[in-house]
Each structure stands twice: as structure tokens, then as C-alpha cells.
Amino acid sequence: MTVSRPPSPGSAAGTPNAQIAADLHVSVDTVRRWRSRFAVGGLAALTDAKRSGRPVGPGRPAYQEFEYVRHGTVSIVAALDVQTGQVITEPIGRNDSVTFHRFLTMLDTAIDPAKQIHVVLDNGSSHVAKATRAWLAAHPRWHVHWTRSTPPGSTGRRRRVGGRRGGEGTRTARGAGR
Template sequence: MDSPSYRPSPEHHRDLSSQVGRILAGLDLKPHLVRGWLTCPDDPNFYTKAAEVCALYPHCPPHSVALSVDEKTAMQACSRRHPTRPVKPGQIERREFEYRRHGTASIIAALDVHTGQVLVEDIVRNDSATFISFLRLLDQSIDPKLTIHLVLDNGSSHVPKAPRAWLAAHPRFAVHHTPKHAS
């Protein structure tokens, strides 16, 4: 069967596929059907926290800005090996699948959920010190008359003592943590 000249006959394919179909039917297996689930966390405040975060998106409090902040680490920087061929009459756009790797990039970003503006900074590490440095940048970049509502996940750089202490010392920042499994 490993010989390069072996070519299964169409009858062989039909026999094999019908055999697989009979086995799956007999076991009541349906590998083409998938249903995801999430075990609800043991947090009695899950829905309250979720509602608080969700309320910021359509209705920001007066004299405030709502920022969704998160880190994205180790993103691949890639480019296509060959240029995309544009659409032509009677032919769809064609894109080559091969790409070149140019390393990785890590960023931290704050999205103003009402304007769509994004403040992005390259980061070397994803730790508390980096997060606090970014908070300082936000503090300097945003009109001091505005309250800054931060929507944060429970990431390892957001919850230690140092960021909590920094935020407590800067009352213009109002922190809204997403519930576990909801970021």
C-alpha cells in the first residue's frame, strides 16, 4: 500500500466511507456536530459584574472616558511571500498561503469604547511594572478633568498589590474588572 503506484479504486473509497458511516451510526457519534459549554464560575456577583461592565459601553458617565485595556503578547509578525492577486472580471481575489515570519511583537492597548481611538505601546514584559507604566501614560495623555473608567480582565499584571496601590492613589481611575471567563 505504500507503493507510489497504488491508487485506491472509487469502489474502495465508497466501501471505506460507508463502513466509517456504519461505525459512527452504530456508536451514535456525530463528529461534525460540536457544542461548547462553560461551567458557570462560583461567583455570586458574576452577573452584577458583567452588567456593570456592559453598562459602560453604551452609556459612559458624564465627564468620563471608558477604556478597555488589555495586553496581547507574542503576536507573530508575518508577511505574505507573494502579493495578493486582485479581483478581476470572472475571477475572485487570490491570496497565497505562504508567509514569512519576522519575529513576534507584544503590546498593551487601551481602546476608547466610544470613539474607537486606541493608545498602543510596545512592551517587553507583561508584568505589574509594565502595566503601571502604561497607567501613567494614560494619566498623562487624557484630559485631567475626565474620570478614567478602566475595563480590565483579571490578568496577572492587573491584580497584584502594586497596581492596586497605584490605582488607589489615583482616584480618577475607576476600575471595572470583567468577571472570570468574561473577558
């Protein structure tokens, strides 16, 4: 995590942690950590150090930080007309429901109103957002086909495996539903 904003100047003046958290839209625990780190190491302690991840060894690849350089790649949304092979693409800065909603609206105006539209979606947050579901419900010519979110043959239900106190955890139940 990179600290984008240090605690407000009021923290030195005794502003309560809850007020600082509300002003900066962070949790009270985050403000407590900031104050503790500042008390020990000053302003320099408020920046995060690189995380090393798990140790690399034979058969164990290193983890990569989630903040990576895209090296010129771009995120897009795309639609394919299966009859003509025409692809409509649009580069996007964010993959959120607002961006997806805008793309659906653009497609809805670009495609002949007499045609039915079939769209295949996964369970990405922009696809399952309330605003997206409301938009799709309000446009009856759009037919949604959802991709599987569980392996074939799986019920998707969770069950405990192993002993009662063994702590083996849970795993997805396999086979037909019971």
C-alpha cells in the first residue's frame, strides 16, 4: 500500500483519530498505525516499504507486487457481431460499472433497434453491479448469458472436510447436489 495522503495537519494539534479517519476516508486503525509509525520514525516512516513476498526456491515462483507497470498495454471492452465479424472496441481507464454502463449504452444506440442482443458476461464487479443489472433489466432486447463461476460438476457449496477440530478447513463440494 502506498500512502497517498499523510494524516491531516490537525493530528499534531491533537485532533482525534476518528476525525482524521473521517476526513481522509480511512479506518481509525489506519490512523493509529500512522501515528505509531510517525512516533518511532518521523515522516519517513509513513511511506510503505516494498514487500518481499514469499521466499523463492525450487518450484516456488516469486510473488509480484500487485502494482505493476503495464508496459504499454491497455484495457479495453469489446463487442463482437458474430454474423459479420465486426468488433467494436473501446479503451477504458477504469473497469467499473460506470464505464461498462457507458459502453452498453453506446452499443445499444449503435445496433439496429430491431435486433436482439446476446451478451456473455462473467461475474466481474462491473457486470454484477446493481446499476448494470438495472440497466439490463430495463433493456429487454438484451439477453445475458453468464459464464460458470464454479467448475463443471461442482455444486458451488462449501463443506468441512477432515476432523472436527483438525482445522483442515473447507473446500468446494464436488459432484451432484445433495
